[in-house]
Amino acid sequence: MHNTQVQLAKQPEGNPKTSDFQVVKADVAKLSDGQFLARNIYLSLDPYMRGAIAGRHMGHQRLNQGDVIYGRCLAEVMESKHPGYKAGENIVIESGWQEYYVSGGEADDEIRKVDATLAPLAANLGVLGMPGLTAWAGVEKLANPALGSTFVVTAAAGPVGGTAGQLAKIKGCRAVGIAGSDKKCRLVVNEYGFDACVNYKNKNWTDELKAACPNGIDTYFDNVGGPVLDAVTQQLNLYGKVIMCGLVSQYNRASDSPGHGHNLGVFVGKRAQLLGLVVYDYYARFGEYLKAAAPLLKAGRLKFHDDRVEGIDKAPEHFVKLMNGLNTGKALVAVGPEKL
Amino acid sequence: MHNTQVQLAKQPEGNPKTSDFQVVKADVAKLSDGQFLARNIYLSLDPYMRGAIAGRHMGHQRLNQGDVIYGRCLAEVMESKHPGYKAGENIVIESGWQEYYVSGGEADDEIRKVDATLAPLAANLGVLGMPGLTAWAGVEKLANPALGSTFVVTAAAGPVGGTAGQLAKIKGCRAVGIAGSDKKCRLVVNEYGFDACVNYKNKNWTDELKAACPNGIDTYFDNVGGPVLDAVTQQLNLYGKVIMCGLVSQYNRASDSPGHGHNLGVFVGKRAQLLGLVVYDYYARFGEYLKAAAPLLKAGRLKFHDDRVEGIDKAPEHFVKLMNGLNTGKALVAVGPEKL
Numbered sequence: 001m002h003n004t005q006v007q008l009a010k011q012p013e014g015n016p017k018t019s020d021f022q023v024v025k026a027d028v029a030k031l032s033d034g035q036f037l038a039r040n041i042y043l044s045l046d047p048y049m050r051g052a053i054a055g056r057h058m059g060h061q062r063l064n065q066g067d068v069i070y071g072r073c074l075a076e077v078m079e080s081k082h083p084g085y086k087a088g089e090n091i092v093i094e095s096g097w098q099e100y101y102v103s104g105g106e107a108d109d110e111i112r113k114v115d116a117t118l119a120p121l122a123a124n125l126g127v128l129g130m131p132g133l134t135a136w137a138g139v140e141k142l143a144n145p146a147l148g149s150t151f152v153v154t155a156a157a158g159p160v161g162g163t164a165g166q167l168a169k170i171k172g173c174r175a176v177g178i179a180g181s182d183k184k185c186r187l188v189v190n191e192y193g194f195d196a197c198v199n200y201k202n203k204n205w206t207d208e209l210k211a212a213c214p215n216g217i218d219t220y221f222d223n224v225g226g227p228v229l230d231a232v233t234q235q236l237n238l239y240g241k242v243i244m245c246g247l248v249s250q251y252n253r254a255s256d257s258p259g260h261g262h263n264l265g266v267f268v269g270k271r272a273q274l275l276g277l278v279v280y281d282y283y284a285r286f287g288e289y290l291k292a293a294a295p296l297l298k299a300g301r302l303k304f305h306d307d308r309v310e311g312i313d314k315a316p317e318h319f320v321k322l323m324n325g326l327n328t329g330k331a332l333v334a335v336g337p338e339k340l
Numbered sequence: 341m342h343n344t345q346v347q348l349a350k351q352p353e354g355n356p357k358t359s360d361f362q363v364v365k366a367d368v369a370k371l372s373d374g375q376f377l378a379r380n381i382y383l384s385l386d387p388y389m390r391g392a393i394a395g396r397h398m399g400h401q402r403l404n405q406g407d408v409i410y411g412r413c414l415a416e417v418m419e420s421k422h423p424g425y426k427a428g429e430n431i432v433i434e435s436g437w438q439e440y441y442v443s444g445g446e447a448d449d450e451i452r453k454v455d456a457t458l459a460p461l462a463a464n465l466g467v468l469g470m471p472g473l474t475a476w477a478g479v480e481k482l483a484n485p486a487l488g489s490t491f492v493v494t495a496a497a498g499p500v501g502g503t504a505g506q507l508a509k510i511k512g513c514r515a516v517g518i519a520g521s522d523k524k525c526r527l528v529v530n531e532y533g534f535d536a537c538v539n540y541k542n543k544n545w546t547d548e549l550k551a552a553c554p555n556g557i558d559t560y561f562d563n564v565g566g567p568v569l570d571a572v573t574q575q576l577n578l579y580g581k582v583i584m585c586g587l588v589s590q591y592n593r594a595s596d597s598p599g600h601g602h603n604l605g606v607f608v609g610k611r612a613q614l615l616g617l618v619v620y621d622y623y624a625r626f627g628e629y630l631k632a633a634a635p636l637l638k639a640g641r642l643k644f645h646d647d648r649v650e651g652i653d654k655a656p657e658h659f660v661k662l663m664n665g666l667n668t669g670k671a672l673v674a675v676g677p678e679k680l
Contacts (some may be wrong), residue, residue, distance in 0.1 A: 032440055058609060244608045248361015262566055267616045268584045269398055274614035276607045 001028045006097035006315050008063045010166050011054065015252045016323055021069065021316035023257070028100045036080035036182060036276070038074040038093055038101045041338055043312065044125035045319050045331035046051060049247070050251040059277070067314075068123035069097040074114065074124050090114040092124055099335055112286065118294045121338055126330035127304035131159035134279040138221050138243040138291045139167045142275045145241075147172040154200075154228060155248060158185035159304065159330040162192050164221045166302050169193060173219070176212045178205075178228065180325045187328055191303050206231050206292040216240075224249045232267055240270060245277045305329035342367045346437035346655050348403045351394065355592045356663055358362045361409065361656035368440045376420035378433055378441045380413040381628050381678055383652065384465035385659050385671035390591040408613035409437040409655075413675065414454065414464050430454040432464055439675055452626065458634045461678055466670035467644035468633060471499035474619040476629045478561050478583040479507045481622070482615045485581075487512040492549070493570060495588060496537055497524035499644065499670040503633075504561045505534050506642050509648070513559070515619060516552045518545075518568065520665045527668055531643050546571050556580075564589045566600040577608055645669035 002025050009022040022069075031037055042073040048057050050241075052070045061069060069195040077089045082105050085091070093201040094111045095101035103111070114124045123326045126132065145151050153169035158175025165188070175190040177197035180315025185197035196212035198205050209232070222229050226249030236242070252257045267274060282289070296302035307329040315333045322331045342365050342607050349362040355418040371377055382622050389553045392410045392654035395402025400410055402419025413436075417429045419510035422445050425431070432452045443451065457659050466472065491508035495501040505528070517528040517537035536552035538545050549572070556577040558647045564590030569582075575581070607614060622629070636642035647669040649658045655673045662671045 108447040181521065229604075243500050244604055247605050248606065250401065259603045259605065262604055263590075263599045264569075264584055264602055264614070265587050265590065265599065267614065268587065268618065269616070271616040271618050271621060272614075273611075273616070274604070274607065276609070276613070280609065 001100070002026070002310050003028045003098055003100040004070050006068050007097075008065055008069060008313060009020065010065060011063070012050070016050065016052075016053075016320055018316040018320055023313045023316075026098075029102050030100060031079060031081050033081050034100055035104055036082045036085045037078045037080040038073075038091065038103055039340075040075045040095055040099055040101065040335040042074040042122045042125055042308075043097060043144060043315060043333040043335050044074075044129065045062075045322050045333065046072075046131070047080070047246065047248045047251055047322065049319070050323055055126065059279070062296065063135070066115055071095070071097045071315075072130065073101075074121050075101070077151055078253065089115050090121060092129060093276065094295045095129055097312060098216075099312055102163060110283070118290065119297050122308070122332055123297070125332060126159040126306065127163050127297065128290060129159075130279055131161045131330070132293060133161045133282055133289050134160045134245060134277065135163035135221075135287060137256070137279060137282040138245055139164050139171070140292075142277055143168075143219045143241050143243050145173045145219045149227050150174045150176065150213050150215055151219045151221065152178065152213065152217045152232060153221040154175045154178045154232075155223040155246075156188045156192075156194065156197055157305070158223070160245065161221065161223055162188065162304070163302070165194050167196070168221075170296065170301060174213075174215075176209070178209070178232070181328070184328050186303055191305055193303070200228055206234070210235060219243070221245060225262075226250060229262065231271075233270075236270055236272060238270055240272050242267075242272060242274045243277055244248050244274055262315050263331050306332050308332040308334050310334045341440065342366075343368045343438055343440045344652050345408050345439075346652060347408050348405055348409060350405060352390075356390065356393075357658055358656040358660055363653045363656075366438075368475065369420045369442050371419060373421050374558055375444055375510060375662065376422045376425045377418045378413075378415040378416045378431065378435050379440065379680075380415045380435055380439055380652075380675040382414040382436060382465055382648075383655060383675050384412045384414075384469065384657065385662050385673065386401045386412075386471070387586065387588045387591055387662065389659070390663055398549070398620070410466065411437045412436070412470065414461050415441070416625070420568075430456050430461060430464075432469060437652060439646055439652055447584075450623070458630065459637050462646055462648070462672055465646060465672060466646065467503050467637065467642060469499075470599070470619055470629060471670070472503045472633060473622055473627070473629050474500045474585060474617065475503035475561075476633065477619060477622040477625075478585055478598050478617050479504050480615055481510070481630075483508075483561065483581050485513045485559045485561045490516065490553050490555055490561045491664040492516045492518065492553065492557045492560065492572060493561040493563070494518045494535065494572075495563040495586075496528045496532075497645070497668050499631060501561070501563055502528065502532050502644070503642070506532050508561075509533060510636065510641060514553075514555075516549070518549070518572070521668070524668050527645055531645060533613040533643070540568055546574070546644070550575060559583070561585060565602075566590060570602065573606055573612075574678045575612075576612060577612055580610055580612050582607075582612060582614045583617055584614055592622070600652060624629075648672040648673050648674050650674045650678050
């Protein structure tokens, strides 16, 4: 059986290019006892992968030429010689940019079994997956925004930002998004139901943000860092919170660049709280999140939007788009059919 | 009656110089109804004044040539036409770098009456004053460091850092100071009783800090910011807290300099909490602090160390020393005798 893989051709410098990747055909190894064969259905593309490829993301070794690219997939167990997994089960697994993956079981791969009745399968990589858990942890466990307070989030069209703003809104906040295109902003307001969304590529975007946040900003869920963080901070209220979730603006930087520096004086004067968020801390509480989110999803109060392409060979192009901020919604690759 | 004042001669550029100040003799105004005359006994010199002079510190207008320099003093009410103040009372008052001050009462001047039996009068500007309250707020209200955890503080010989480390030690922490000279470090260890103190001017100071903090750093009470913060952060434990209290390393910067930038990525990975501290928020709780600290002071468990000069005309020289890190302990000017 053939297995189409996407491997590293060479380490990206700055913004990744499709030529940094190579698509190859490999064979699928035979199963040994204690192993199972997973068939990837959806591959999740996420900004953290840029750092993982370069060895800058926790728990990920820098990739070498010929290594399969890191990636979390919604997969189906095809065949199993492992007592914990049965053929036909759906799982989320760190199985990489490829069609098939032989797993030795949970210890290796952070596998999570998926209840296929909760939501469309692909949602388990976005709103009900790691991005959704990230949003929930930041909103519910770190920020705990007050009723009637103003909650601002960047990358608001994406699955982390989009879910975070919706959860804050459901908790009684004014939710204001920041995103990089008018198309994204329309998604954020019209589909996700935020109160407002500002396109930070507009020249007067900070004035627009001020107009959208007449009472100032109480919580800023930051996915981007850099100059946008500096600008938003100017509008942060006294005792405001900044959830430091991601620094997408810094992920494409050259390996020898120190990255954008932030002056901390403004945070002292505002008595701000800056809280670092790493989603891996919350994996043990996935069940708690699903209990809160799945009913909201079923009831149509929590929305999601996929931006998908078909075929594993399209993954590099779609990832390059993501890292240039050109996709809208959750970036996915449909690797194979949901059912064979 | 003559009143010797220290006024601004010109706005300092970078490190302040004595020539930025001018000593002049003025007259004391006659009292109107609702006013009282304060005689300054001790003037407190604090790093925040550098920013206040330049209009960079909250609530302080930028000073012009001829303005009396901002300053908090331990004073005695000499004569009063204000119903709230009686001759002979000791107060802490924002009365400036001068011998006498006519006050209109609390609304103008953030006046605090002092119990002269609690401690030596000068202590009300240091360990039992605003610096002590700052330390207490950071340790007790923001950091709340765990028993057995490691607590690191910069400017450890000064009244904020010295008190913070002692309070943390009394709460069962390992207290490690960072200071700018071996003399300061001896004060910190031998008088204040810290477990260790590192001179950050030593070439291998980060190795020395590592040796002094074998279990890493759980709480970092930061008074300096800049490259020292960057270096300490490398040794911060997961879930560590940074109390952002001051940025002394940045106070002398030129007005057109953006200051030192900090990369926030490291704080995300460490799930750090950065908490901004402004002591003014805690003035309403001064009594709570004194209730905790005064008995410790009386029992000899909480120590302080003054670095004083005699005469208001010596204030500029002593302030320049302070802003160059050349004083040891709480910088004070003895303006007049405790009792006439």
